[in-house]
Amino acid sequence: GAGVSQSPSNKVTEKGKDVELRCDPISGHTALYWYRQSLGQGLEFLIYFQGNSAPDKSGLPSDRFSAERTGGSVSTLTIQRTQQEDSAVYLCASSLGTESAHTQYFGPGTRLTVL
């Protein structure tokens, strides 16, 4: 079956603009995660969804970052008023939502460059 897909694969934007990044999880996976990979900070957790709700938003770095998930499937990560420090690869992962489903499967990522 298809893996996690993300779009766009690359996004270049100007400082101050808003961007939306999309994630399509593996079919049937109710848990969805966003992470960020940057040179300075390594791999950081951003937010976790179980179904359409987000019980853990503790990794969102500022109120410019938000995410939603609709229909228990696709998720969108929105960054408002982008800053240069937002430049990173944004990775999405999904897993079965049960307690015993431990493995997170990652998508290819979206490389965001803020000029």
Added chain:
Amino acid sequence: AQSVAQPEDQVNVAEGNPLTVKCTYSVSGNPYLFWYVQYPNRGLQFLLKYITGDNLVKGSYGFEAEFNKSQTSFHLKKPSALVSDSALYFCAVRVDTGRRALTFGSGTRLQVQP
């Protein structure tokens, strides 16, 4: 708080030789431990995990890892390295209850020379 340390930025090994990539962790509670591999311009690919049971776990592409509770380590190993194993390797941890987010180490670049 939980953390993962990968003390080596890079590991160099000759093709055919055994390889080890080191990982130590710190969590409050029982750990779930993972290894992922990242090839250039690709996402993270799952290799193996330790949840419970046998301390030696086997994963994809001939890799294995040993969970050592007393040393809080989870080193990745392979008996015979291939040039195609050259990639960036990440160790990750989460606790068995509560928070599901993974905490990752800083990554170790494995370079296998022909």
